[in-house]
Amino acid sequence: MNRLSILFAALLLAGCAPEESSTPSTKTALPEGVEFVEQVASQAGKTVIPYHKYTLSNGLTLILHEDHSDPLVHVDVTYHVGSAREEVGKSGFAHFFEHMMFQGSENVADEQHFKLITEAGGTMNGTTNSDRTNYYQTVPANQLEKVLWLESDRMGYLLDAVTQEKFEVQRETVKNERGQRIDNRPYGRLYERVAAALYPDGHPYSWPVIGYMEDLNRVDVNDLKAFFLRWYGPNNATLTIGGDIDIEEALVLVERYFGAIPRGPEVAKPKKAPASLEEDRYISMEDNVHLPLIHISFPTVRIRHEDEAPLDVLSFILGSGKTSLLYKNLVKSQMAVQAQASHPCQELACTFNLLALPHPASGKSLADMETVIRATLDEFEKRGVQDDDLTKAKAQMEAGFVFGLQSVSGKVSQLASNETFTGNPNYIEEDIARYNNVTKADVMRVYRQYIKGNHAVIMSVVPNGQADMVAKKDTYTQGKRKGIDSVKLVKEEDLKLRRAEADFDRSVIPTAGANRPVDVPEMWRNEMANGIKVLGTQSTETPTTSLLLKIPAGHYYTSPQKAGMASLLAQMLSESTSKRSAEEMTKALEMLGSRVSVYADNHYINVSINTLSKHLDATMDLVAEKLFEPALLPDEFERRRSNAIQSIKNNKKNASYLASTAYRQLLHDDNIAALPGGGTEQTLAEMSVDDVKAFYEQHFLPAKAQLIVVSELDQKALEPHLTSLAKWEGKGPELAIELPVPAVEAGTIYLVNKEDAAQSAIRIGKRSLTYDVTGEFYKAYLMNFPLGGAFNSRINLNLREDKGYTYGARSFFDGDLLSGNYTASAEVRADVTDKSIVEFMEEIRNYADNGITAEELAFMRNAINQKDALRYETPRAKLGFLAKILEYDLDPNFVEKRTEIVKSISADEINSLAKKHLNPDDMIMVVVGDAETLKPQLEALGYKVVNYDV
Structure with a gap:
């Protein structure tokens, strides 16, 4: 990552280290098996993230950050494993496990993790990159024990619940994610292709984080289990908890739920492996794009190398915003519609990237773009680094750091990342110092050392059928990946299982106490x-x-x-x-x-x-x-x-x-x-x-x-x-507009052509209610919640989890004071477009005909009414809340009115709303995909299909 955007506290922090203690507070009694490591305390006038750090006897690192400003907690479990830990021919496992870890464990049923967190009024997700995988939840403070139960169950009690059937479903989900985010998106394969050319075959960064689909198709559930056993032990994890917690209570809960999980194999830090090129490598790719693109990537250092900071500043000068040289030479001159520079850094290696998309009206080719980019580098060398360059960069870092501390999740993420990659949650002090100490000479030195005269991967992405537009004919061709023909698959008897033995009944879901009061902002x-x-x-x-x-x-x-x-x-x-x-x-x-x-x-x-x-x-x-x-x-x-x-x-x-x-x-x-x-x-x-x-x-x-x-x-x-x-004066004209409902033919599919689309985009719906805060629109939102308004809604569980048709599907009511609509949407595999429409319509019709279940009604009530702690945490959240009050002229007690509606709305009222607003026969359908293939399939469903141009 480019740390210019997230670090630095400038003069506010320069030269001031936080107060540290080598012993825990005398009031903190440590449970057996928990060892105190250090405490970093806050000091007046200094911006630090205070924390207590501990280790458990099984190697789990625990960081606690106490912050009582809002009645919520953020829990992050970071495993020091990403795609860089995978084997050749078994790519995509780390990302795959991001999916599998949400599919239930020994004491948590399928999809129950999502259900419990949503029902608790919380949010959750997981992310994977080349170097780490993390899972996180933000919940009301009274839900902490439940989150620790969930996280510990998938750390210590997962594998018995991982079945071949779940593996197959999530394999399809990953394919859908790749289709939606990479294969069906313009320029989606850019970085995958660049990495394959930049790093030697077998390098941990030479394959994409999401993996090659042929690798995932080759392996089975036992290979996945072996990967988990190797890397997902507590001794390769950091548990970070921040928010409205009591340190002593948190320590007891963490030891109770995580203490019995056996230690995994020992994990050594990976070896740093920056790329090295002996010559420029020109590569190219045709894609379904309108504008060609050139991307130049120089290998540099690795994260937190002494030269990372000056390289970041160099990228800021060359290609960040309107004061940059690339903007001046390419965008302002209208030679390009976009031009930028960046220096993304990873644990093992970094790259210095330059990118441009030529403007068609300029008549400039990708070869011309490369010439101007290289001339801009020469211009920089002659121009040098100016005083303002460093001042601007450091001011941006200061602001970015301070704004990053506005949420408990931001603070927890910083602590977790620093611990994972440096062993020091307070590494921010060293980060601040190295950026604050960057000099003009440093920036010029790294330019001459890593950029000037050095070799790069130069990637051209051109529209389909226009290969002659590349910057230069390819000089490098990626060969067949070595070693994949001899990949050894894991047999069940080869698995070295570890079993945790708890001294309590882990099948019992912890009960939460009463919600801590949440005050609407004064x-x-x-x-x-x-x-x-x-x-x-x-x-x-x-x-x-x-x-x-x-x-x-x-x-x-x-x-x-x-x-x-x-x-x-x-x-x-x-x-x-x-x-x-x-x-x-x-x-x-x-x-x-x-x-x-x-x-x-x-x-x-x-x-x-x-x-x-x-x-x-x-x-x-x-x-x-x-x-x-x-x-x-x-x-x-x-x-x-x-x-x-x-x-x-x-x-x-x-x-x-x-x-x-x-x-x-x-x-x-x-x-x-x-x-x-x-x-x-x-x-x-x-x-x-x-x-x-x-x-x-x-x-x-x-x-x-x-x-x-x-x-x-x-x-x-x-x-x-x-x-x-x-001092500003004047009054504009009143808004005079009507938005009548058009006379479109319901039950019709409008088909928009996108040739050879890997996925089809689907929209199903109709005009509906205008927005209101406590009236029928709000009640319709509650009605739709179990159908399509949450991850574990009927629509998403059907199309994503049961069928494997999509990366995600949903439905919602949207509107303002003038108009509104009801919409169901998804991006689905092209080969199941017709089947997806059938499932969408059946789910909507079934809900309208048969209504909400008692379990769904209780789930909706809990989920909606326990969200308050998350609504007002950050200044951004408060801005949104206040903006709604002002725009719709609301009394602040509308929150109380909504709470009462959620408590009192009956199943009969919800079912009446469903019958009123969810008649599929009133809806139109829009499908974007390969029309030649899809039209006969869609007509076979019995719908009228109309070709539609946008």
Whole structure:
């Protein structure tokens, strides 16, 4: 990863180490089998993550972070195993286990892990990369014991529950994930191909994390079990718990549930293995893309090498944002629609990557792109490193670090990662020092050592049938992978099983105590003389201020002929002002570490502002300049407009985009809502900068605007910082729009062609309820929850877990004050498109006809009503909560009303809503896939099939 985005505490922390203790607090009694390692305490004025570290006798490392700011806990179990630990010919096992670990264990039934966490009001997931796998849950604090029971059961009691049948289902799920995220996505195989050319055959990074499907097809469940036995012992794991916990109670619970799990085989740290190239390797690939792409990858060092930090700064200078050299030479000049540099680092090796997509109007080829990129490197060498380069980079790191501490999950993840890869949860102090100490000479040295004159993998991705567009004819061809013909499969008798013996009945699910009270954030209100309504709350956990300004000038305020206008204006507000160029404005914000983004939705142009509170005044001055003094220059407009058109063309290679676009058009009838917020090729082509100026003058005004604020400052201290917004004057026109239901033919499949698609994108639904907070829309949301609103909903369990048709399927009600819809959606294997539609319709019809079960009703009530602890934790969550109150003019007690609705809604009312809103015969279907293959299959289902163009 590029640590510029997540590390550094600059002057706030420089030179100050946290207070450490070599003995535990005298009040902490250690359970037998638990050994204290160290304590790092917080100190006033210093930003550290306090923790206690322990080890269990079986080798499990335990880190506890006590934080009582919110009544929730985050639990992370990180295993030091990723795809780099796999054998040649058995790729994808680490990622496969990410799936298998959710499929039940000896005392946890199939799908019960998801059910219990969701029912507890929590969230959960797992992730795998080349170097580690982690599983994590955020839950209300009273659910900690249940989470530890679940995590320990799959660590110590998994294998008896891993069957060949489960293996087969999850193998199909992994194939669907690969199809959705890689094979069916433009440029999806880019990094897989680059890695295979960059690293020698058999190198741990030479295969993709998700694995080669032929490897997964070759092996069986015993191979998977052997992998688990080798790597998933407690001595190769770190358990990190953060949040509203009591240290002594947590220690007792951890020892109870994890202490009896046997130690696994010893695990040595992997050897660092940066790549090395003796010559440039040109490779290429044809893909279903609109724009060609060039990607240049230089091998460098490995994570936390002394040269990682200066290489990160180099990538920032060359290709991060509008002040970078690649932006100046390629994007601003309109030679490319995108250009960037990055320095992603992994445990064993890092790469320095440069990427560009040429703009078709420039007439430049990928060979031209390579020439300009290499000329930019030469320019950098002549230019050198400027003072501002280091200041900007370090300011961005400071802000990124501080904002990363706003959630307990962010703090726990930092502790877990540092422990896993360094053995020191407090390694952040060393990270800060090495970035803070980067000098100009360091950056120039690493450029000359790793980039200048060095060899790289140069990858060209070109549209299908246009192989002549590559930057250079291939000079490297990946040979057949060695060793896969002699892969030895594991027999059941070869498994060296370990069994944990608990001294209590592990089949009993721990019961949770009462929910700890969750306070709705205390709010203050104001209305400026110019009509801006303000709603704010104080949050003192980090020295930051976040604001969201919503101006009523969104997509719906434009005509169908000018679709995309609001989006283009939002983009132009991030360009030059009357006082500064876009690059100068970006530089000014980067020097502060502040982040300002402007974007449009259906109703509003939104301005998101995040800053360290010490820079609030300076940031707000820059925001005022962006908003009230935009230059709206013709050349910047033309670049933005042209890039938007290319983005639309590129998106049309994406099945999900095509499905959502067609579905939107069919749900609306010849009005602005039928058109995408970003516009169409035609509307953008006919738009001028004068149109944008006129829209700005007429609509970008403060009356009825909304400002939501979450800050460490209270109202009295904050309001003086908002005077620049108070001086703004004017009132735009009222929104005058109707969105009638179109006369589309229900029961029809609208088929959008995407040739040779590995997966089909499906949307099923109809126009439905408009949004409300405590009325029928909200009750319909509750009704749909067991059908398609959770991981263990009927739809997802059927299509993903039972049939293996998809990586995920869902259904939902969506809407605003003007319109709404009910939608069921999934990306499915192309060969089961027709079968998937059958299953979708049968699930919806069965639920409408037969209703909710008593178990589902109880599950829904528990899941919805125990989420409160997660709703208000971070400033971002608080912004969203307050924004809803302001937009819909709600009394804060709407939360209590919703809670009462969830408690009191009956099965009869839910079933009545299901019959009313879930008649499949009222719905249309959109399918995106290979039309020639799919049309006869879909017609065989008995539906009318209409070819549809987007």
